[in-house]
Amino acid sequence: MEVMTSTHTNGSALLKSSAITTNGYHNGNSNHRKGVTAHDNGRKLLEGSSNSLEPGWFSEFSPLWPGEAFSLKIEKLLFQGKSDYQDVMLFESATYGKVLTLDGAIQHTENGGFPYTEMIVHLPLGSIPSPKKVLIIGGGIGFTLFEVLRYPTIENIDIVEIDDVVVDVSRKFFPYLAANFNDPRVTMVLGDGAAFVKAAKAGYYDAIIVDSSDPIGPAKDLFERPFFEAVAKALRPGGVVCTQAESIWLHMHIIKQIIANCRQVFKGSVNYAWTTVPTYPTGVIGYMLCSTEGPEVDFKNPVNPIDKATAHIKSELGPLKFYNSDIHKAAFILPSFAASLIES
Amino acid sequence: MEVMTSTHTNGSALLKSSAITTNGYHNGNSNHRKGVTAHDNGRKLLEGSSNSLEPGWFSEFSPLWPGEAFSLKIEKLLFQGKSDYQDVMLFESATYGKVLTLDGAIQHTENGGFPYTEMIVHLPLGSIPSPKKVLIIGGGIGFTLFEVLRYPTIENIDIVEIDDVVVDVSRKFFPYLAANFNDPRVTMVLGDGAAFVKAAKAGYYDAIIVDSSDPIGPAKDLFERPFFEAVAKALRPGGVVCTQAESIWLHMHIIKQIIANCRQVFKGSVNYAWTTVPTYPTGVIGYMLCSTEGPEVDFKNPVNPIDKATAHIKSELGPLKFYNSDIHKAAFILPSFAASLIES
Numbered sequence: 001m002e003v004m005t006s007t008h009t010n011g012s013a014l015l016k017s018s019a020i021t022t023n024g025y026h027n028g029n030s031n032h033r034k035g036v037t038a039h040d041n042g043r044k045l046l047e048g049s050s051n052s053l054e055p056g057w058f059s060e061f062s063p064l065w066p067g068e069a070f071s072l073k074i075e076k077l078l079f080q081g082k083s084d085y086q087d088v089m090l091f092e093s094a095t096y097g098k099v100l101t102l103d104g105a106i107q108h109t110e111n112g113g114f115p116y117t118e119m120i121v122h123l124p125l126g127s128i129p130s131p132k133k134v135l136i137i138g139g140g141i142g143f144t145l146f147e148v149l150r151y152p153t154i155e156n157i158d159i160v161e162i163d164d165v166v167v168d169v170s171r172k173f174f175p176y177l178a179a180n181f182n183d184p185r186v187t188m189v190l191g192d193g194a195a196f197v198k199a200a201k202a203g204y205y206d207a208i209i210v211d212s213s214d215p216i217g218p219a220k221d222l223f224e225r226p227f228f229e230a231v232a233k234a235l236r237p238g239g240v241v242c243t244q245a246e247s248i249w250l251h252m253h254i255i256k257q258i259i260a261n262c263r264q265v266f267k268g269s270v271n272y273a274w275t276t277v278p279t280y281p282t283g284v285i286g287y288m289l290c291s292t293e294g295p296e297v298d299f300k301n302p303v304n305p306i307d308k309a310t311a312h313i314k315s316e317l318g319p320l321k322f323y324n325s326d327i328h329k330a331a332f333i334l335p336s337f338a339a340s341l342i343e344s
Numbered sequence: 345m346e347v348m349t350s351t352h353t354n355g356s357a358l359l360k361s362s363a364i365t366t367n368g369y370h371n372g373n374s375n376h377r378k379g380v381t382a383h384d385n386g387r388k389l390l391e392g393s394s395n396s397l398e399p400g401w402f403s404e405f406s407p408l409w410p411g412e413a414f415s416l417k418i419e420k421l422l423f424q425g426k427s428d429y430q431d432v433m434l435f436e437s438a439t440y441g442k443v444l445t446l447d448g449a450i451q452h453t454e455n456g457g458f459p460y461t462e463m464i465v466h467l468p469l470g471s472i473p474s475p476k477k478v479l480i481i482g483g484g485i486g487f488t489l490f491e492v493l494r495y496p497t498i499e500n501i502d503i504v505e506i507d508d509v510v511v512d513v514s515r516k517f518f519p520y521l522a523a524n525f526n527d528p529r530v531t532m533v534l535g536d537g538a539a540f541v542k543a544a545k546a547g548y549y550d551a552i553i554v555d556s557s558d559p560i561g562p563a564k565d566l567f568e569r570p571f572f573e574a575v576a577k578a579l580r581p582g583g584v585v586c587t588q589a590e591s592i593w594l595h596m597h598i599i600k601q602i603i604a605n606c607r608q609v610f611k612g613s614v615n616y617a618w619t620t621v622p623t624y625p626t627g628v629i630g631y632m633l634c635s636t637e638g639p640e641v642d643f644k645n646p647v648n649p650i651d652k653a654t655a656h657i658k659s660e661l662g663p664l665k666f667y668n669s670d671i672h673k674a675a676f677i678l679p680s681f682a683a684s685l686i687e688s
Binding site for chain 2: 057059065066067068069070071072073093094095096112115247249276277278279280282283284319320321322323324326327329330333334335336337339
C-alpha cells in the first residue's frame with residue numbers, strides 16, 4: 001500500500017481546487033474520477049450510482065439498514081463524482097444545510113452533524129489531560145480537525161484520509177474547514193489509514209480518532225482486529241482511541257464484534273458510548289472508547305472539560321453546540337437491552 | 345362535548361372486534377368510517393390520504409418536518425381507514441414489526457417504539473412514591489397502559505382515547521394489550537381528553553400521562569394553556585404530569601411555548617427530558633415533566649425505581665427493555681444548544 005503524503009505547506013497537485021467547479025462538474029484530468037453533470041433540480045441526481053425514492057430527493061438505502069430509508073429534499077446539487085474508492089456527493093438540503101454522502105450514506109450535515117463530530121473528538125480528548133499528539137483517520141472534510149483544534153495543548157495533528165476527492169470537496173465547499181489543513185500543527189496524509197497506523201512510531205500518539213464510514217467499502221479494515229492492534233501500538237501508555245461504532249438499534253452484531261476485538265487488544269479500559277444525530281439511521285451513533293495500559297483513563301468522568309475552557313479557545317471556532325461535561329458522562333449510560341448485550 | 349364512557353365490563357357496541365377484518369377491510373356499519381381495501385403489496389396503499397415515495401413503502405411526510413421523510417418497507421398492510429378524527433393505518437414493516445400511523449405520522453412501532461412508551465410512563469411514575477390513581481390521555485392502542493400496570497400500587501387507571509377506531513385496531517391486532525382494558529382497575533373512556541380533564545374531580549390523580557400525537561389534528565388542544573390548567577387542577581398536591589413534547593431538533597418553538605405555559609401553570613417543578621426513538625423524526629422525542637404545588641418532586645432522581653422492583657411485577661409483562669434508573673436521570677441532561685434555549 002502506497003501512502004501519499006501531502007503536507008500543509010504546498011497543498012499538493014492532487015488538491016488543486018480547480019479540480020472541482022462550482023456547478024459540480026468534475027473536469028479534472030485524473031482518470032479515476034468520473035465526472036457527473038449536476039442537475040440543480042436533482043431530477044437526474046442519482047442515476048447510475050444509486051437510487052432515490054422520488055425525483056429531487058436523496059434517499060439513503062443500504063444493506064446495513066434494510067427496509068428503512070431516510071430522505072432529504074435536495075435544494076441544489078453541489079458535487080457528484082466517483083473516486084477510486086466510493087461515490088461522493090454533496091448537496092444543499094432544505095433543512096440541514098450542506099450534506100455529504102459517501103456511497104449513498106450520509107456522512108455529515110452542516111446543521112445536524114455536529115453531535116457526531118463534537119462527541120467523537122471530545123469524548124476521548126476530554127478524558128485525558130493535555131492532549132498534544134493526535135491522529136485522525138478519515139475526516140477528510142475537516143469537521144473533526146476543527147474540533148481537535150479547540151485544545152490549546154495540541155502540538156501535532158496527523159490526518160489520514162484515503163480519498164483525495166473528499167479533501168477536494170472540502171477545499172471547494174468548506175473553505176473555513178480546509179483552511180485548518182494549513183495550520184502549522186497539521187499534516188494531511190492522503191492514504192490508507194490502516195497502513196499508516198501500522199507504520200507509525202510506537203507509542204507516539206496521545207489519542208487516535210477513527211472517523212470512519214461504515215464497515216462496508218473502504219473503511220472495512222478499520223473494524224478489524226489487526227487495525228486495533230496497530231492502534232494500540234501507536235498510542236502512548238494511557239493513550240486513547242475513539243472509533244465510530246454504529247447504531248445499537250441496527251448493528252449490535254457489529255458492535256459486539258468490535259467490543260470483543262477491543263477487549264483482547266486494549267489493556268487499559270474498553271467502553272461503549274452513544275449519542276443522537278438527527279440525520280443518521282435510527283437517529284443514534286455509537287463510539288468505542290479504549291485506552292492502553294498505563295496511566296488510568298476514566299472515560300466516564302472527563303478530566304479536561306473543554307466546555308469550561310472557553311477562555312483558551314480561538315474565538316473563530318464558535319461555542320460548542322452539543323457537547324458539555326454532563327452530556328459526556330451521559331453518553332456511557334445505555335438502555336437496558338443494549339447494556340445487557342454489550343456487557344455480556 | 346359529549347364524553348362517551350365504555351367500561352371494561354361490556355366492551356361496548358363501538359368496540360366490537362368484528363368491525364375490522366384481518367385483511368384490513370373495514371366493513372363496520374358506522375358511517376364515519378371510510379373503508380379502504382388493503383393491498384398486501386402496498387402499491388395502492390396510500391392513495392387518497394397521503395403519499396409514498398415509492399410503491400410498497402410508507403413515507404412519513406409532514407409540515408412539522410418539511411424537507412425530510414423517514415420511510416419503511418411495508419410487508420403487509422393490516423388496516424387502513426379514516427375515522428372521525430384522522431387517517432388510521434397499521435402495517436407490518438420489514439424491520440420494526442407492526443407500525444401504527446395516524447394522519448401519516450408514525451405513532452408506534454412494535455420493535456422500536458418501546459423507548460417512547462417506557463419513558464413517558466416511568467419518568468413520571470418513577471418520580472413519585474406509590475402511584476395509585478393515573479389518567480392516560482391518548483394511548484388507545486394500550487402500550488402506555490401496559491407500562492403503567494407494572495406498578496403494584498396502582499388502584500385506578502382511566503384512559504381517555506378520542507378515536508374509537510384506534511381502540512378497535514388494538515382489540516383486533518394487539519389483543520395482548522387490549523386485554524388490559526378489561527383489568528378491573530382500568531376504565532376506558534372514548535372521548536375528548538381536554539374535556540375529560542376539565543370535568544375531572546379536583547385533586548384526584550397522582551399522575552396524568554398525555555400520550556398525544558403532534559399539535560396538528562385532534563391533539564392540538566393538548567398543547568394549549570387551558571388544558572394544562574385543567575391538568576393542574578385534576579392532580580393532587582405534588583402530583584405529576586408527563587406530556588409528549590416533540591423534538592429538540594425540529595420543534596424548539598413549540599417546546600418553548602409549552603414550557604412557557606407550564607411555568608405559569610405548575611407551581612411545583614417544570615422540567616424537559618428527552619430520549620431516543622429510532623422510528624421518530626430526528627430519532628428523538630421530548631417530554632414535559634411538571635408537578636403541582638405540594639410535596640416536592642425531584643424528577644431527576646427517581647424515588648420509585650421500577651427496574652429494581654421486578655419481584656413485584658407481573659411476569660407476563662416481561663422485563664423493561666429501555667428504561668432504568670440511570671437512563672431516567674440522563675434524560676434530563678440536554679445538549680448545550682437545547683439547554684441554552686430551554687433554560688432561557
